[in-house]
Amino acid sequence: MSDKSRLFIASCIALVVTSMTFAIRARLETVFGPEGVGLSLEQIGYAFTPAFWGFTLAMIIGGPLVDTLGIKRITQFAFFSHLIGVVLTLFATNLTTLFTATLFIGIGNGMVEAALNPMVASLYPEQKTKMLNRFHVWFPGGIVIGAFLGYIIMDVMNLNWQVMVATLFIPLLLYGYLFTGQKFPRTERVEMGVSNSRMWKSIFTPLFLFMGFCMLLTAATELGTNQRIESLLSSSGVVPLLVLAFINGIMAIGRAFAGPIAHRLKPSGMLLFSAIFSFLGLWAFTQFSGSMTFVAAGIFAIGITFFWPTMISFIAENIPESGALGLAVIGGLGMLSVSIVLPIMGYILDGATGIDALKLISILPGVLILLFAGLYYHMHKRKQFAK
Numbered sequence: 001m002s003d004k005s006r007l008f009i010a011s012c013i014a015l016v017v018t019s020m021t022f023a024i025r026a027r028l029e030t031v032f033g034p035e036g037v038g039l040s041l042e043q044i045g046y047a048f049t050p051a052f053w054g055f056t057l058a059m060i061i062g063g064p065l066v067d068t069l070g071i072k073r074i075t076q077f078a079f080f081s082h083l084i085g086v087v088l089t090l091f092a093t094n095l096t097t098l099f100t101a102t103l104f105i106g107i108g109n110g111m112v113e114a115a116l117n118p119m120v121a122s123l124y125p126e127q128k129t130k131m132l133n134r135f136h137v138w139f140p141g142g143i144v145i146g147a148f149l150g151y152i153i154m155d156v157m158n159l160n161w162q163v164m165v166a167t168l169f170i171p172l173l174l175y176g177y178l179f180t181g182q183k184f185p186r187t188e189r190v191e192m193g194v195s196n197s198r199m200w201k202s203i204f205t206p207l208f209l210f211m212g213f214c215m216l217l218t219a220a221t222e223l224g225t226n227q228r229i230e231s232l233l234s235s236s237g238v239v240p241l242l243v244l245a246f247i248n249g250i251m252a253i254g255r256a257f258a259g260p261i262a263h264r265l266k267p268s269g270m271l272l273f274s275a276i277f278s279f280l281g282l283w284a285f286t287q288f289s290g291s292m293t294f295v296a297a298g299i300f301a302i303g304i305t306f307f308w309p310t311m312i313s314f315i316a317e318n319i320p321e322s323g324a325l326g327l328a329v330i331g332g333l334g335m336l337s338v339s340i341v342l343p344i345m346g347y348i349l350d351g352a353t354g355i356d357a358l359k360l361i362s363i364l365p366g367v368l369i370l371l372f373a374g375l376y377y378h379m380h381k382r383k384q385f386a387k
Contacts, residue, residue: 046343063332119185224342283362
């Protein structure tokens with residue numbers, strides 16, 4: 001195995017750890033919720049928020065440090081943060097301890113994205129959209145793994161929830177081993193010789209700010225919905241964790257074959273396509289129940305499949321001078337929005353039904369349809385002007 005392949009595989013496994021924590025955390029909602037430890041759904045939302053603002057903090061701090069300290073050191077920091085977070089989760093008993101454990105997990109997740117998005121872009125400079133989508137196959141892929149493990153361990157085998165959490169040690173130790181002794185590439189921004197001042201200026205351009213605002217909405221649509229799937233679909237007549245696995249299975253397949261789609265639609269077209277199907281999927285959830293819930297889940301999955309990696313690759317392709325900082329800020333804004341929306345969703349769910357909440361969430365991709373239609377037109381005109 002070449003060093004390049006080993007680095008890419010290790011990156012994918014690190015992302016599996018990140019995404020498995022999302023699925024496992026979704027299952028822990030029932031463990032620590034009203035019928036378990038006794039926390040309200042709003043309190044659960046607050047306990048889970050460090051996974052997202054901790055992620056944001058780690059990405060925004062880790063992003064510029066990737067260029068100065070190097071990808072290797074940030075990856076090592078991610079490993080030890082993950083390790084501490086998993087151990088603390090195993091011993092969590094209340095709101096405070098769950099909050100603390102989730103914070104370390106969030107920091108580890110953020111450092112993974114801060115270091116490995118720019119590393120993949122550096123490893124494959126001519127195939128950024130394709131390879132970043134292929135890398136991000138393992139975000140939904142890890143959620144599928146985590147969701148099935150949670151279902152089998154807790155619902156089928158009736159084992160303790162700590163057994164489910166302990167499964168995180170397997171991919172964690174594996175990615176730590178694969179990264180050991182490897183030579184990491186320098187980031188693309190460093191290779192290009194872009195100055196720090198130019199890098200910082202690039203994240204205040206109108207296009208970057210526009211994409212940053214859009215990231216707030218795309219991430220809330222995708223991750224906010226998936227993270228609270230247990231409560232949102234509690235009256236649907238199906239096992240929510242299996243719906244989560246189904247959604248993310250479709251996402252993994254879609255991202256694995258993103259290359260031809262990216263070539264045909266271009267990033268701006270992919271984002272418009274995603275917004276339309278996300279809206280239709282969320283609305284379908286409010287109309288369907290029973291086995292038809294999986295039809296709605298399929299539509300929704302088609303929509304959110306390309307959101308995150310295409311937002312990242314759009315910045316990498318169109319504002320490359322922003323470097324690791326730009327990718328970190330975009331990803332960080334996405335996770336920040338989820339940290340805000342989770343308690344709001346919990347508050348709504350404490351006094352309303354999942355259907356009511358889903359109707360409100362559907363407003364987000366509705367707004368994105370308008371924004372991405374404008375972006376598609378702008379990028380099309382810019383391409384024509386460049387000719």
